[in-house]
Amino acid sequence: MPELPEVEVVRRGLARWVRGRTITDVEVLDPRSIRRHALGTEDFIGNLENSTVLDVVRRGKFLWMPLRTEEPEGTGGAVSGKMIPGEVVPGVALMAHLGMSGQLLMQDPGVPDEKHLKVRFRLSTSDGMPEQLRFVDQRIFGGLFVTSLVPTSDGGPGGQGETPLPEIAEEASHIARDPLDPHFSxxxxxxxxxxxxxxxxxxxxxxxxxxxxxxxxxxxxxxxxxxxxxxxxxxxxxxxxxxxxxxxxxxxxxxxxxxxxxxxxxxxxxxxxxxxxxxxxxxxxxxxxxxxxxxxxxxxxxxxxxxxxxxxxxxxxxxxxxxxxxxx
Missing domain, CATH: 1.10.8.50 (Helicase, Ruva Protein; domain 3)
Known part of the structure; x- marks a missing residue:
């Protein structure tokens, strides 16, 4: 299993390439990789398309991307609930669990699909940056899902990120801080x-x-x-x-x-x-x-x-x- 340094390497790379960009399209090629998103593929896609990645955050081995979403009239996702047109959705994130073989890879459209490609995210264009984020998982022990963010118990940042906020992915809220966390006690x-x-x-x-x-x-x-x-x-x-x-x-x-x-x-x-x-x-x-x-x-x-x-x-x-x- 990847440990803190391996996940932090991925976090830093993602922060460089996806922070501030909008997810324009989501393609789920294997629903098993989003099985932790209980309401299924359509809801998973609906919660992510047109969302902007605010940051990439890690606590321990947990990795998530806080999102800002503006949903059109008549839509609403499982996490965000019923929305007012143009309302900004607070406290929502894309959670990534790498498992034993999960990979988050930045690729250009011209690069052939990896053999074990499970989910593809197309991102808003930015000069010199790859246009796709791909989740590849050979053994399918990892996965992706949309989750809520909750306040941290100690009022400090949720984890390592570029713009630390006192929020943490709900599934990671029970774990202690890691040795490299500036707020480690x-x-x-x-x-x-x-x-x-x-x-x-x-x-x-x-x-x-x-x-x-x-x-x-x-x-x-x-x-x-x-x-x-x-x-x-x-x-x-x-x-x-x-x-x-x-x-x-x-x-x-x-x-x-x-x-x-x-x-x-x-x-x-x-x-x-x-x-x-x-x-x-x-x-x-x-x-x-x-x-x-x-x-x-x-x-x-x-x-x-x-x-x-x-x-x-x-x-x-x-x-x-x-x-x-x-x-x-």
């Missing part, structure tokens, strides 16, 4: 993680505690912080928690600079280019290889792979010693 994170009474990695994967961190970046953050994934959260010292959050910020910033982590052609930015942070991973996927930190000082550390929640965890047994009272 360490005190709030530390209070939540101490209350979980579970293993540290399990808490990192809990989007209600801290968002945007998945299996790859949890392992990388724990390695950088020299903490084992099974360390009980209720015994976590404040200094260790500070080190862990700093490590998460560093690893995600490094991943962003590299365009994200791509293990196959499915993880790409809006121009179809893969990220290369996988080359810099220190723990994840390196089972049996020397620990870079230990080997640098002459210690015989070797990365070890262990089963964890139907996944894998990668640690160095020397610089990330397993706690005696560890929790999974």
């Amino acid at each position: 360490f005190d709030d994170f530390y209070r939540k993680v101490k209350a979980r009474k579970t293993g540290l990695k399990r808490a990192l994967l809990d989007q209600g505690v801290i968002s945007g961190i998945g299996n790859i970046y949890a392992d990388e953050s724990l390695w950088r912080a020299k903490l084992h994934y099974a360390k009980p959260t209720d015994t976590l010292k404040r200094a260790d928690a500070v080190r862990l959050v700093d490590a998460a910020k560093e690893v995600m910033s490094d991943a962003l600079a590299a365009g994200g982590t791509s293990f196959d052609s499915l993880y790409v930015n809006v121009n179809g280019v893969s990220g290369y942070f996988a080359r810099s991973l220190d723990a994840y996927g390196r089972a049996g290889e020397p620990c870079r930190r230990c080997s640098a000082v002459g210690l015989p550390g070797v990365i070890k792979r262990e089963q964890f929640m139907n996944r894998s965890s990668y640690t160095c047994p020397i610089c990330q010693p397993k706690p005696r009272n560890g929790r999974w």
Whole structure:
């Protein structure tokens, strides 16, 4: 699954190409990709055509595009309800869930359709900018739907965006802020993680505690912080928690600079280019290889792979010693 850096790479690309442009036409080639829009294809299209994309916003792995819509007389969508002619619709957004293989690609009309193209958006023309936004999804675990925006619980911006507003997509309103969010609260994170009474990695994967961190970046953050994934959260010292959050910020910033982590052609930015942070991973996927930190000082550390929640965890047994009272 794409994690925060991969989704942020997509967000930044979309913000560059679609912010301020109007969706002039929507073509749904596979209704399965809008199955989360309960009222179906016609309503999905009706809520989006003639809408202007105000911004592209992300919280954790959630991505949405706030819209401004002026609907003609006699129309009204499931989200906006019955409209007054020319009324501006507040609090509506196009939500995108990338799943395991979803891609949002900017293309010109002359580019042949991708094999797994599911939804096509035609945009108002703008000099030098691609005219189409295409949603491509090989495995169909992702999807698009129109949703309502609701006020944020803390009064801060909903997430990372170009023009932050105190609104958030309803489906993302339950998740915590991520480490790269300027409004992230360490005190709030530390209070939540101490209350979980579970293993540290399990808490990192809990989007209600801290968002945007998945299996790859949890392992990388724990390695950088020299903490084992099974360390009980209720015994976590404040200094260790500070080190862990700093490590998460560093690893995600490094991943962003590299365009994200791509293990196959499915993880790409809006121009179809893969990220290369996988080359810099220190723990994840390196089972049996020397620990870079230990080997640098002459210690015989070797990365070890262990089963964890139907996944894998990668640690160095020397610089990330397993706690005696560890929790999974």
